[in-house]
Amino acid sequence: MKRMMTAIGALLLAGTAAAQQGDALLDMGWDEIVETARGGEVNVFMWGGADNINAYVSDYIGGILEEEYDIALNRVPLSDTAEAVNIVLGEVEAGATTGAVDMIWINGENFRTMKQGDLAWCGYVDKLPNAELVNFDNPAIANDFGTPVEGCEVPWSRVQFAFAHDTARTSEPPRSISELLAWVEANPGRFTYPAPPDFTGAAFVRHVFTHVAGGPDALIGPFDQAKFDAVAEETWEILNGIEPHLWREGVTYPTSITQLQQMFANQEVDLFFTYDPAEVGTAVVNGIFPETARSYGLSDGTLANTNYMVIPVNAANKAAAMVTQNLLLSAEAQLEKAQPEVWGAATVIEPDRAPDEVQAGFAALERHPSVVSIEELGQAALPELQADWTSAIEDGWIRNVGN
Amino acid sequence: MSPRLRILLGLALIAALVAPLLPLALWSVARGWFFPQILPANWTIEPWMQAFAPRSEIPGALATTTLIALAAAALALALGIPAGRALGLYRFRGKALVELALLAPVIVPGIAVGLGIHGVFLRLGLTNSVPGVVLVHLVPTLPYVIFVMSGVFANYDAEAEAQARSLGARPLQVLWHVMLPAIAPGIVVAGLFAFLVSWSQYILTLTIGGGRVVTLPLLLYAQAGAGRNDQAGVLAMLSLGPGLVILALVARQLTGRGMAIGGTR
């Protein structure tokens, strides 16, 4: 903790100068901000592994930005969001006030790093006209993995963890964590999960942890060492216990969710899981998964969270970034994103706050047969634990199970 | 060794070296290729169409990567040939230390130096630009050039230079007519390595280029990391392209029989 505090202190000093620029924008009205941004550019750093998402941002959003605002959108693909955070960190530490990064697609621990390091630009969100479409009182939006957002980032999409199976191979997949644990013992070598610190693998471990604790209610709130130790002990016992029944007898785990994806498609394992159930549909369309793949939720619920767009404190094009974020929040853009052939991503706005045609559009959404219905999943949505729990669970797994 | 045995072993060697490229090539024209299919069940030209569609980033990235690699190779040769000559032909105190210093960029992993180099470039104002990326590519390419050239110079016959000078040749003439032809195969190999090392850089390009300089490796890592094997396959095939072109051009140099200088002693 002490190390973290000294780190924050150093960054605070460096970040103050950069923040000065943004203050001028905070005094302007929206139209003035749009005029400031007109004719410029915006550099958006985001995970680039999905063509449909890339196309949505570059073509749809980028197209509107160019036509209506004369802003050029540069989408920078990343394989890991932490890369962008590192770039901003390096720049702020070196005292660079005009940074390469204008916007990052972010959530969770990466956001916490930015917020605590004063790397995120805050306080501008209520200037965005489309912010009124969002219910900021919703705790699932007001908190990013337990870290209060407090106007330091703008929500973009909701995701919920879901499992997937291949109906051609597994007609009756396990539909709860306890069923899964029993299924693993009955089907040796047919299941595994990516080793934390992989994002999705860590989420799976959190599901087991929550299951052992008897539900998320037992874990709500700030980190409690005693509670953690009690639940952790049993969790490691369970995860170590199923190891001999895992793929490769648990001697090694896949190191990324992409590996698990390939193993699932190639019949090395029979179950898959992801934070974005729409991905299963997209994967079938792209030939990554066989057509018989189906996603499904768990009866005792799965973790759901929101992902956001953050503007770094030293961004060179803050006005353009604000215009872009406003556009991303617009009812039409959120509806377009929810279309299954575009992305199928769940919206962060309240549909009843949107214009009538858009509301009708939301109501009429169809989905790819491989994708489980968002409403169905949403009925059993569990909130994410605060970041301290997440780190502790991750470290605990690495030390007790993954060695 | 009999010619027949040579051919056989040659074939085995080439087969082993080309084998891993096979799945990459096949994926670039497949729509789903799952176990136990030996060949893709569904063939498609779609990934290639997407790669060269109007809004695709790939053609631009191809051009950028080639430009940067050529510039980096040229610079690396300009700096590395004299250094290689110094190391190959002379003994001097502290030589081992100098060798280690020049080899250092290869020893130290990119991640360690990546952040520090980013700091240096930020202070020099060279980030987010193509020239900055070319400059930073010098760091991994220079050692390769130096060590190829120092090896070549170690076997170099300096006597020929002395003879030429004693016959009245001026230094520039000695350089052009005596030294360069003798070390030409080395220059070709060194330049090739420099080009290829620059061609496949990822971390340095990402940090120093700030994501604004888009090269093929950046696109490739993004696609491979997302499991888009078909797109990764296309990018892998494209990654071979310019390298193959240059290889074809210089292959004659390597197999050349015109390098008579090396033989006259």
Next chain:
Amino acid sequence: MIGRGHPWLSLAPALGVIAVLFGGGLALGLAGSFGMGRGGASLEAWIAVLSEGRVWRSLGLSLWIAFASTALSCVIGLGAALLLRRRFPGQGLARLLFQINLTIPHAVGALGILWLLSQSGFVARLSAGAGLIDGPAGFPALTQDRFAIGIIAHYVWKEVPFIGLILLANMQSLGDDPESAARSLGASPFAAMRLVLLPLLMPALIRAGAIVFAFSFGAWEVPVLLGQSAPTALPVLAWQRFTDPDLAARPEAMALAMLIALVSAVLIRAAFAGRNR
């Protein structure tokens, strides 16, 4: 060899670039491992890193990978160069194809090796087609295995052309004279090659071997794709700490990176010292 001299003018530009860009970056990295720039210098990160069992296991794995890859690449690379230097039908084409995978980035090559050798990969599918195995589980684990077979296979595949090409260029410059002289004195072709050519090639081979060793020891792109989750290669460990959202892990990542650099430098220095005797 010209002999003694002070060719500093020739060395200055190259040394200058490396000193400023690389040396500066290294210095900043070293400072980072001591926690500087974050409020005060401390050995905290180093102590934490050196007292972790996981770090030593990773070090052992990385050393194994590097030694095995270097040894195999040198031997096979030498063999390949000897094979390709004489004329035979298809020599030109063979030389061309020999160099193809030099142009492939390591990440791509690693992907290729993965798709070739994994339990559901190309070779496994051929075996399934031939009825040798029932499913992926029946195929031996060549990737993500304890002996790092897949990783070593990748490095060998990638570096054999590298070493082979350097040796070919050197043999080109040397020409046939050294061996012809030995042959004219009555030595057999093999003895001529072994006793005359090989020693002349040694400096280049050792240098190339050092580069291969350093790379296979310090690279992370390959083990992250082809390696086990634990123990993992040392560079992967450093990379994980580096991209850890918890900023406090950064100094440890730097310390690990410096450790890699140190071990690598010491071993390579030893190899060169041996040669210069």
